[in-house]
Amino acid sequence: MSGFFKSSIGRKVAMALSAFFLMIFLLQHFIINSLSVCSPDSFNEVSHFMGTNWLIQYLLQPVLIFGVVFHFVMGFVLELKNKGARDVKYVQNKGAANSSWMSRNMIWSGLAILAFIVLHFIDFWFPEINTKYIVGDTSGLLHNGEGFRYYEELHHKFESPLRVGAYVLAFVFLALHLMHGFTSAFQSIGATVGRKKIMKKLGMAYSVLIPLGFIIIALYHHFNH
């Protein structure tokens, strides 16, 4: 089995498995975020649960971070290795004639997403860790103690048009990344045999709807100030 993950295909499969994990995470993140639009109270409750449940905090959170880091590191490693597989470049190469922009530029859309994650961490994750584990306030309440702070913080973040702009752009890149990545992950684990068409459609739906949803949520909060 260890031999398997050392092979080119094994690495591909590992990439795909981490991608599945991230896509599932993205889906649950989206569902929770959408609560902020339709039911701020539920959003607060779920956020509090997620932020304080030990299973999620001490098990799933590290796994998630590992998944993200693994996906990125592996992505870069493979990209470098693949670049090295052609030592002399073509003078003329028409990539667009046979493949999509998305598929050829996963590394760039990935980098954009990485930049976004940094921003996202600065925006939410670091303050959150600070509040909970450094300051030691795990109540999840606002300073004045009147209810949960999660919705307020979220709503507040989207006041700045610059940040909203950055978020929207990042989700466009995420969409581009997913447009190739979704079916690609299924292809890597061999799940597309005999169902290429349906996988393509499913991939398109996921990669457009989820990022679009995130964008709508961001815009909703921005324009509701």
Next chain:
Amino acid sequence: MSVLDSKVPKGPLKDKWTSYKDHINLVNPANKRLIDVIVVGTGLAGGSAAATLAELGYNVKAFCYQDSPRRAHSIAAQGGINAAKNYQGDGDSVYRLFYDTVKGGDYRSREANVYRLAEVSANIIDQCVAQGVPFARDYGGLLDNRSFGGVLVSRTFYAKGQTGQQLLLGAYSAMNRQIARGKIQMHNRHEMLDVVIVDGKARGIIARNLVTGEIERHSAHAVVIASGGYGNVYFLSTNAMGSNATAAWKIHKKGAFFANPCYTQIHPTCIPRSGDYQSKLTLMSESLRNDGRIWVPKRMEDVIAIREGRIKPTQLGEEERDYYLERRYPAFGNLVPRDVASRAAKERCDAGFGVNQTGEAVYLDFKSAIERYGTEQAKIHGIDNPSKEKITELGEAVIEAKYGNLFQMYEKIVDENPYKTPMMIYPATHYTMGGIWVDYNLMTTVPGLYCIGEANFSDHGANRLGASALMQGLADGYFVLPYTIGDYLSHDIRTGPISTDTEEFEQAEKEVKGRIDFFLNNNGEYSVDHYHKLLGKIMWDKVGMSRNATGLKEAINEIKALREEFWKNVKVTGNANELNPELEKAGRVADFLELGELFAKDALMREESCGGHFREESVELDGEQKGEAKRNDKDYAFVAAWEYKGEPSEAVLHKEQLEFKDIELKQRSYK
């Protein structure tokens, strides 16, 4: 008594091969490890031989000029492979396949060899299926067959239109297994340039590494030549660009007799030449004649109008078309054998009725078939009073399912839609039945030197039936040679390794190097292709589909003169120690220039028409068969094996009389 001993075993035809196998000498497995065999060429014959010999335990050294054994030109065979399996229950049998092959070959092949071929044919299919060759299957999961080339049963196994490819990949996979085990030493991009004879036995070859230009000596206890046919003597043929006769011609010069060089198959359905720049011709499978009707316009003014683009062939009505095959051969119509169909096309074009710019093309029309299938489909789908368009649409779908890949290929090359406008076709050189003379053991007249596949002369007589080339190549390599060579090698178990450090290797290498040096320093005026094209033109015009004494004599003189001119004035660029395609071509064309002359000499000697060899002097003079080919069994029922004596003109003829004990000789009739 002829110097030729065919070594056909005694006994009834049916038992010859079995009793032969029961009585030959064998080499024990420990001794096989001490014996080396060289195989030159890795097509169906060479590839299957190399794999089997290695599997038996011999150390095999295989050579091919391509970058991989899998690219040998067997890969281009489209239609299928015959085998007497009788899966269809339509009355096929070993005897019937044997009979069809001898008759199809116009009674100019050796009975015992052909019977053995038919006998092992069924094993080939078993073998290939076990290897994972994806033959076509029916819905029940069993193997499917198609019928081919005018025989009365369905015995052709196929893998879409790429049977040759799949069989070659099968043999190649068997080779790969042995290469991985180290039992085959594979030499890609190597060309054999001479054979080395030591004490009268073939003991090695001189080969050029085509990448580095290095001249290498390779020794072995036996040498097997499986280098294919010599169709490229015509310059334009359906052969691959690199297909050449050098290996065969070199062994001929070292003592192997060359048999029946004039037996060449001109395939009737190829895409016509479009201009002088043409480098090769593309075959369209014979299966197209099952549904296509061949015609030219009846009136010369229509021909001219078509050539000038004033009218389209589709504008001509039925009564304005001359379906000449149906007219001349009402019984077989468009399905006459290859040689007959080819000559008929030539006859029309010579009379001026050729329908393209070069005047060398006839139509192959699918309109009737599309209508027929369309009407049938409309009935099946319950469409009442279908419109003409609907019928065409349904009919085209059927044609597409059957021949889609061929139609696509045609459209890519010619840029015309063959569903809408009739295809243009013309005959082209395709296969050579002649080749190195071998006995029943597939051994040439040089001990220890074997020749298999298209390179030898043995099984197809004067004309090969469709789907039989693949059968012969694999039969030779998988099932015949491995036995017969063992019988010979059993005497070599004490010989030990053959040294390449001997006078004979030295001499052969010197000759090879001398010739290369000559080419590179000749500083002539014209390229190799220039001479090859001129040779091709002489061959096609005078030693082509129909031949006569005057033309053949002219051809002999012209080829001789061209050869002399070639040696004086050929220009080869580049160096000896690098990849140099011009140098490779020079050597091959030099050999073609000799072979071509012997070819014409053989054609001149054979004053009869048989199979692919048509002499205008030998035709039926009256009766129903008037104008058709006439064989002369009394004087020419022999194999013409030529012995090299310096110039091709000095070659000495040896005759192997053909005896037909199990078959009655008959004149073919397709009227």
Next chain:
Amino acid sequence: MKLTLKIWRQKDAGTKGKMVDYQVKDISEHMSFLEMMDVLNEQLVGKGEDPVAFDHDCREGICGMCSMYINGEAHGPDRGITTCQLHMRMFNDGDTITIEPFRAKAFPVIKDLVVDRTAFDRIQQAGAFISVNTSGNTQDANAIPISKHAADEAMDAATCIGCGACVASCKNSSAMLFVGAKVSQYALLPQGQVEAADRVRNMVAQMDLEGFGNCTNTGACEVECPKGISLENIARMNRELMKAAVNN
């Protein structure tokens, strides 16, 4: 028509190459691309210059020998064909055509446009066969029925001509379409399933050893493949390797 050709010239594996410009005229639109190259070479030989070396053999799209990267695409702009089947009618008078060899580290240039593709052979030697002796004493060909569907699918995979256009087109120089086709052909047939696990393991290991890149599923290979080998073959190979890993 008249054309300008920009062609990669490289004396041998050890020498650095460069693009060189050539002019050809009187090119007929009915010529094949390689016949156009013949015209150029005849012209060069006439001038005593070294003609452009390129691989080619059958010139009917089946041997897989020809291998040019024309105007930025393997086998040129047309689809479902090899270079030898590409015709000049795809180009216009006055065009400039860029001609390069198939590029990959695993396909080193031998000379000009000729590359060494023996890596493909070594991958196949690692396992692209069924270990059956060629004795002819195997069971009857009809002893194991194989569904038409499986036979047809195996055939579709088996039509691969091993030209290397997949590697040349892939931005990662990955050979997975080729290897996937080989693995699939055998994996789809009952005869091949006996050794399936070892086969896929060994072939993939050899493929990695040869220095091909990894597949990122761009699908360029499938588009440029002259025989239309499907990407599904790669998926199937991935599955076969996973199966082999799990069952071990």
